[in-house]
Amino acid sequence: MFLSELYRYPVKSGRAQSLQASPVGQLGLLGDRRWMVVEADNGRFLTQRAWPQLGQLRASYDAAGQLLLEAPGQAPLRVPVPLADDDLRGVTLWRDTLRVPDAGDAAALWLSALLGKDVRLVYCPEQRARYLPNGYGLNSDRAAFPDGFPLLLIGQGSLDELNRRIGRPMEMLRFRPNLVVQGAEPFAEDGWKRIRIGALEFRVLKPSVRCIFTTIDPLTGERSADREPMTTLKTFREKEGDVLFGQNLAVDGSGVLEVGMEVEVL
Known part of the structure; x- marks a missing residue:
């Protein structure tokens, strides 16, 4: 498995910025x-x-x-x-x-x-910076302006499986990840607790709860008339009323991430 994509969002809800490498620390990717x-x-x-x-x-x-x-x-x-x-x-x-x-x-x-x-x-x-929601992470974990957590990871295999079920491709950027991992089975990230990317270790804190935001095309700003991908996600990724896709992370220490780095489940 390897890190296939890196994204940051300098302004909350603005467009993604694709990166080849980035420093990462307590608040996530530098400037995110x-x-x-x-x-x-x-x-x-x-x-x-x-x-x-x-x-x-x-x-x-x-x-x-x-x-x-x-x-x-x-x-x-x-x-x-x-x-x-x-x-x-x-x-x-x-x-x-x-x-x-x-x-x-x-x-x-x-x-x-x-x-x-x-x-x-x-x-x-x-x-x-804010502290993370009660019950998640360490008392020292903090975040700037994401909805709740400093980093979001999604497996490419998970998106591929979702697209197969929908019957047409959905862009990864609808889900606004920071880290995309290639080479894992669909939704393998659901079972991860700790991972290593390069020399850095990350804690998997909780699944990401998805909303209507994912139905907005990241390039045109138009909403999907059929409410995809939420319509399909609700058929197999809904748990106790929440639709789940991707995993929120926190990093231990600081360092640099680079596209192509090996990802290891600890």
Whole structure:
């Protein structure tokens, strides 16, 4: 088995950035979901579930570490990383509330124009990261702005089996993984507890619960008229009302991941 794909999402719910290699640490892949778009008036997070325009947002990092925002019909914008204690804004991400630095008016205006809604962009410094949901991981495990966990792994074999059942190909990026593993049987990752990729060890914390987000085409932003892949997933991947696909992970220590690295089940 080997690591076949690596993805990060600099802005939560923005487009994926494919990587050949990446540093990885407590918060997951370097720069992954460290930024988030929130409603200006109440700080609630926005995602493609309700705002599919976010799927047109391409975010990356320039050589100086600034965030580069790009979208069709808008001039690119560079956003400096705000200081950890500057212009703090209260935000809500599911059940978590936290105070994080606002990225400034230029970013807010740029994103408000993209979405047609008054929004702000916020950043999560490492010292303001959230702890994981109760009952999962270690007391020291933390995450920036993913829904709950720092890393998501999916086996390529699992997607291949899902596509076979659906009868047409679904893109891996509908499921927004960080790590894709090739060479395992379909859904083998369900039984893993600890794995090693390269020199790093990872703990498998819990299955990933899927939602309507997966029915959005990652390139066009259009929803599947037949509600795939959720329709098929519900026929064989539903447990106690939750539809499961992929596994959430945490890493022990820090290092570098690279596409092609061997994956070993411990």
